[in-house]
Amino acid sequence: MFDVVVIGGGVVGACILRTLTRYDLKVCLVEKQADVSMGASRANSGVVHAGYDAMPGTLKAKFNVEGNRLMPVWAKELNVKYKNNGSLVVAFCDEDLETLHDLKARGEKNGVPGLEIISKERLFELEPNICKTAVGALYAPTGGIVCPYGLTVAAIGNAMDNGAGLLTNFEVASVDRTADGFTLISTNGQTVQARLVINAAGYNAGRVASAFGDDTVKIGGRKGEYILLDRESEGFVTRTLFCTPSKKGKGVLVLPTVDGNILLGPTATEVSDEDTTTTKDGLEEIITKAKTVCDNIPLYNAITSFSGIRAYSDRHDFIIEESAFIKGLINVAGIESPGLTSAPAIAEYVVNQLIARHFELKENKNYSPYREKDSFFMGLCDEDKNTLIKKNPQFGRIVCRCEQITEGEIVRAIHQNPPATTVDGVKRRLRAGMGRCQGGFCQPYITQILARELNKDLTEIEKSGLKSNLIVGDTK
Amino acid sequence: MKHDIVIIGAGPAGLAAACQAYDSGVKDIVILEREPHLGGILNQCIHNGFGLKRFGQSLTGPEYAQRYIDMVLERGIKVYTETTVLSLTDNKVITAISPTEGLFYIEAKAVILAMGCRERSRGALNIPGTRPAGVYSAGTAQKYVNIFGRMPGKEVVILGSGDIGLIMARRMTVEGARVHAVAEIMPHSSGLKRNIVQCLDDFDIPLYLNHTITKIEGKDRVEGVVISQVDQNKKPILGTEKHFKCDTVLFSVGLIPENELTKKAGVTLDRATRGAVVDQTRETSISGVFACGNVLQVHDLVDYVSEESAIAGRFAAEYVLNGKRDKQTVKLSAGENVSYVLPQQIDKGLDGNVKLFFRVTKTLNNCTIRGLSGEKEVFAIKKRVVVPGEMETVILPKEKIELIDGGLTVTICD
The missing domain is CATH 3.50.50.60 (FAD/NAD(P)-binding domain)
Incomplete structure (x- = not known):
């Protein structure tokens, strides 16, 4: 019997789980996929929003500004890549400039520090590749970028190091009410008991709430497609570039990632399932719109395209509350943008306000907020590198040449919290296979290392879980 | 450690360059290879058809590789396997890493880049x-x-x-x-x-x-x-x-030359080949750094990789033995229907013929390959057919090279 079970291994569930382990509680997270960070948290812009976008008084505004303040602290403790690169909302006409003044006023009301409207001269100085048609911009110095799946993996890993449990391949099928809580039953027949449950199931939060008997959580999905450019394009832009929202709609973002790639996107298409298919129209839209933001985008450096489903609620604000119908069920749903930014602040609120009503929160004396980086080796000094290789020669064997990841780091990621059990799991933790060859060279070796370490046959190793096996049999 | 010639990559390019460098008089040569075995991608090319030009018989990839591996081992050339080069500096210091040697540095007099290519x-x-x-x-x-x-x-x-x-x-x-x-x-x-x-x-x-x-x-x-x-x-x-x-x-x-090390070292790259800009000795913009094989231009046949790599091996050895050469370079460029020409420069001060390699952008029948230096036609060769899938070559004799004034543009027209 757990005190608290969190449903959903996305960034929101991850941050809540981590915050729970600060206290003397028995906690566990259940995730329907083979790995954590498999939904919206693996495929989004990675933007740490400053907080001028949300309407004053909304939960979005409150948690965005607070999350923006917490993010560098969390990133430092968890060793997650974060950069305070600043963001620019670019105006291309006089009407846009007016909107910028509104945005600035709104941001100031929300408590965003340092907002400034800058001239086009200053803008071109900051970002020389912006289209020459730009007339000015709103500069938000507190804007940042973070690795979204890095944060999710690290928060769950740190929570597990502090005693939390993790059950993957656990998709909630039904819920039984018990005398002191709930029994969650998964589609593959596993059960977990909890006194209190947090529903952080993202796009599936409505379905999960219904399984408890709460039909009031209404969730929709919007697909966002992206194009990623190789790190060869690093420096093309250094700040996060937004278009000024207008009647013509929202443009796409052009921004750097924390790893030095350039990201273009997202689109926004209503969807009725979790299908993350990229489309010809979507990819063309990204290119067309990105060209209205920047000149000479090095599109020949594209290395991949992908999409994610962003869940939103019919309230068009976050839902963060105990269910009015089911005592002991806390819904944290509809966490659309700026959800990533808000996640640490949401976690603080959920635990210290909502959970505190149910449990007396006693400090976990053994809690450590720190987690070591998964890909740490190349950051060491030469002497430390050699000491480590002597102790374990696997650290001297480079498996992923593009990102310079050693076998030692891969083996470590397979065995540490949360364990990487798939090829994509290794990739998200270490970037092995995320570089310019996209795993062409290292994937066979990573598959082999996974099979060896997990004591499985190559045919049982999956790309991302379930039936995504890479090898189907033997040659003749 | 210090070595005369360090070769990065033990695929067909690196192996052939090593043998030729040795035979040209430099004995202190090391090859760094990231895989556990020598031979590079040839090891997985188990079909035959390799070696028709080089050895006059059809070999499988591993057989072709083995011939060169044997030649390297016969010469006692030092080989480090499972050794990945992490960086190369413009003064030819190499940082490498391996499970047995750990992280180590090599100061080289000459470096031969032979890292091959990757798939798009x-x-x-x-x-x-x-x-x-x-x-x-x-x-x-x-x-x-x-x-x-x-x-x-x-x-x-x-x-x-x-x-x-x-x-x-x-x-x-x-x-x-x-x-x-x-x-x-x-x-x-x-x-x-x-x-x-x-x-x-x-x-x-x-x-x-x-x-x-x-x-x-x-x-x-x-x-x-x-x-x-x-x-x-x-x-x-x-x-x-x-x-x-x-x-x-x-x-x-498509294949893309793997030039991340090259780029970080500051070597000038050619946008069309995505490899280094070289002269006929396969020397790059950094004196004493040579490149050959698919890291320089994607070849159709391994036989041509070996041929090109022998050139790099020979001149890397001459560089070690005789030092830096004074050059009188002229530039080569791709004209009509030509996607690139290699070498991109010719040093007129050197003796001997120069073999030009180039690719065409479309299939052409009954066409003429021309080399133009300004208004002057340096050479003109008739071809029955040229296709983008197959590399074209032209041998430029010394007396024709003398005719080049300023630069040479290669064109192909109907």
Whole structure:
């Protein structure tokens, strides 16, 4: 019997789980996929929003500004890549400039520090590749970028190091009410008991709430497609570039990632399932719109395209509350943008306000907020590198040449919290296979290392879980 | 540590360069190879057809490699395997790492870059669809099949008719898989004619020219693909879609020289070849740093890689023995219907003929290859047919080189 079970291994569930382990509680997270960070948290812009976008008084505004303040602290403790690169909302006409003044006023009301409207001269100085048609911009110095799946993996890993449990391949099928809580039953027949449950199931939060008997959580999905450019394009832009929202709609973002790639996107298409298919129209839209933001985008450096489903609620604000119908069920749903930014602040609120009503929160004396980086080796000094290789020669064997990841780091990621059990799991933790060859060279070796370490046959190793096996049999 | 010549990569380029450098008088040579075995990608190319030019007989990839491995070992050239080079500086200091040696530095008098190339990935093409398991570059599939002895799939569609794709179409078929189609976006194959015949025609595998994959389906594992015909602008034509049920998609859509080390060292690269800019000695913009094989330009045949690498080996040795040369370089450039010319520079101060390598941008019949220096025609050679899939060469004798004034542009016209 757990005190608290969190449903959903996305960034929101991850941050809540981590915050729970600060206290003397028995906690566990259940995730329907083979790995954590498999939904919206693996495929989004990675933007740490400053907080001028949300309407004053909304939960979005409150948690965005607070999350923006917490993010560098969390990133430092968890060793997650974060950069305070600043963001620019670019105006291309006089009407846009007016909107910028509104945005600035709104941001100031929300408590965003340092907002400034800058001239086009200053803008071109900051970002020389912006289209020459730009007339000015709103500069938000507190804007940042973070690795979204890095944060999710690290928060769950740190929570597990502090005693939390993790059950993957656990998709909630039904819920039984018990005398002191709930029994969650998964589609593959596993059960977990909890006194209190947090529903952080993202796009599936409505379905999960219904399984408890709460039909009031209404969730929709919007697909966002992206194009990623190789790190060869690093420096093309250094700040996060937004278009000024207008009647013509929202443009796409052009921004750097924390790893030095350039990201273009997202689109926004209503969807009725979790299908993350990229489309010809979507990819063309990204290119067309990105060209209205920047000149000479090095599109020949594209290395991949992908999409994610962003869940939103019919309230068009976050839902963060105990269910009015089911005592002991806390819904944290509809966490659309700026959800990533808000996640640490949401976690603080959920635990210290909502959970505190149910449990007396006693400090976990053994809690450590720190987690070591998964890909740490190349950051060491030469002497430390050699000491480590002597102790374990696997650290001297480079498996992923593009990102310079050693076998030692891969083996470590397979065995540490949360364990990487798939090829994509290794990739998200270490970037092995995320570089310019996209795993062409290292994937066979990573598959082999996974099979060896997990004591499985190559045919049982999956790309991302379930039936995504890479090898189907033997040659003749 | 210090060595006269350090060679990065023990594929066919590195091995051939090492042998020639040794035979040209430099004995202190080391080769750094990231894989556990020498031979590079040849080890997974178990089909034959290698060595017809170099050895006058048809060898398999591993056999071809073994000939050079034996030559390297006979000469006692020092080899470090499982050793990855992390960086190269412009003053020729190499940082490398291996499980047995740890992290170490080598100061080299001359460096030969022989890192080969990589395959272009699906992402570079922005093909819409899902991202399931079962999408491989052809070379990755080749590794699974030929090195691991495991099958990456049974029902296959291949995009791109590059040689590796063609070879894998046959290989997968022989191993019991069904190859439903090879789609090629261009109106012509980028592979060798003999591979089209021996790998597709002989196995009744259809080749769809002017076609590309427009959708990949399947959530966990590939379940199907859609291929469509394209117009002259390479845009898919609506209504021409063909659906194939399959569990595997192989990409053979081009090779890219692996020049990350080169670039970080500050070597000037050629946008067209994506390799270093070199003169006829294969010396790059950094004095004493040479490049050869597929890291310099993607060759059609390994025999040509060996030939080019011997040049780099010889001149790297001369550099070590005689020091830096004064150069009188003239620039070569690609003109009409030519995508690139290599070398990009000729040092007029050197004796001997220079073999020019270049590729054409489209198929041309009964055409003339011309070398123009300003208004002056340096050479003109008639050809019955030239195709983009096959590299063209012209030997420029010393007396013709003398005629070059300023620069030389190579063109091909009807």
